[in-house]
Amino acid sequence: MRIVHHLDNSRSLRVLWALEELGLDYELKQYARDTKTMLAPAALKQIHGLGKAPVLQDGTRMLAESGAILDYLADTYDKERVLSPAPQPSGSDERMAYRYWLHYAEGSAMPPMLLTLVMARIRNAPMPFFARPIARAIADKAEQGFVGPQRRLHLDWMEQRLSESPWFAGQRFTLADIQMSFPLQAAGSRGDGLADKPAIRSFLQRIEQRPGYQHAVARGGSLKALDGR
Structure with a gap:
């Protein structure tokens, strides 16, 4: 089961969007910012050492960084290359x-x-x-x-x-x-x-x-x- 650890009002919306475009099911775990500092809550550090979002949990894999996550989604699930160009020819x-x-x-x-x-x-x-x-x-x-x-x-x-x-x-x-x-x-x-x-x-x-x-x-x-x- 895919789980997205998502911080309100942040970059991690892009991962939800990519999953929606690919038609993939996922569970959403949402985290609210501190109302004074606007920083991510300490609870995110229990998920990833930097305490940042997004984090995608896909089975035993735990992935961070939105670009790396989108790369992973393309390689793993976009088999028809609807949202990503085919790897070959690499120079296209x-x-x-x-x-x-x-x-x-x-x-x-x-x-x-x-x-x-x-x-x-x-x-x-x-x-x-x-x-x-x-x-x-x-x-x-x-x-x-x-x-x-x-x-x-x-x-x-x-x-x-x-x-x-x-x-x-x-x-x-x-x-x-x-x-x-x-x-x-x-x-x-x-x-x-x-x-x-x-x-x-x-x-x-x-x-x-x-x-x-x-x-x-x-x-x-x-x-x-x-x-x-």
Whole structure:
């Protein structure tokens, strides 16, 4: 029996979504964030040493990291390659693009989104009044000098890709699109963060209309205020 250890409002929604798209049954074990810190509860450390979600339990196997889990689901259950390109030929354009975007999501796209959150929290953190201008100045300088330019660089890169093809791996929806959903939804939660990115906005509208995505949200909850954890 497959069990998903799922943290509310987090990356682990992608695993539920992948399972729904593949038509696989699973048991959901849901964990709530600490209302003050918004961190994962200590109970998750009993499941995996890092205390993070998602964790997929499939029989005796215990898998963590969303990209690794999606890779496992593709290799184990997507026999018809509905959501993933066939391994051979390994040099095919679709296969190469699929592999790239599957790993790019957390390796390159998420760090600027996470740093955006960190800078915002520094600016708004409770602190003595005399320290507030210093903290805000540091956060503003980091945002203007590094975080903001990096975020825009990656969003431009993703916008270019989605302007060239409807999906990240090419002409059809794959698990790479599921993996890429979270950084783009994180960027979209920043108010007008995607105002000049029509291809990304179209991508988000299309994925959120998929029945598999809607079923995952119905079971695991929606992404209300993405915080990158």
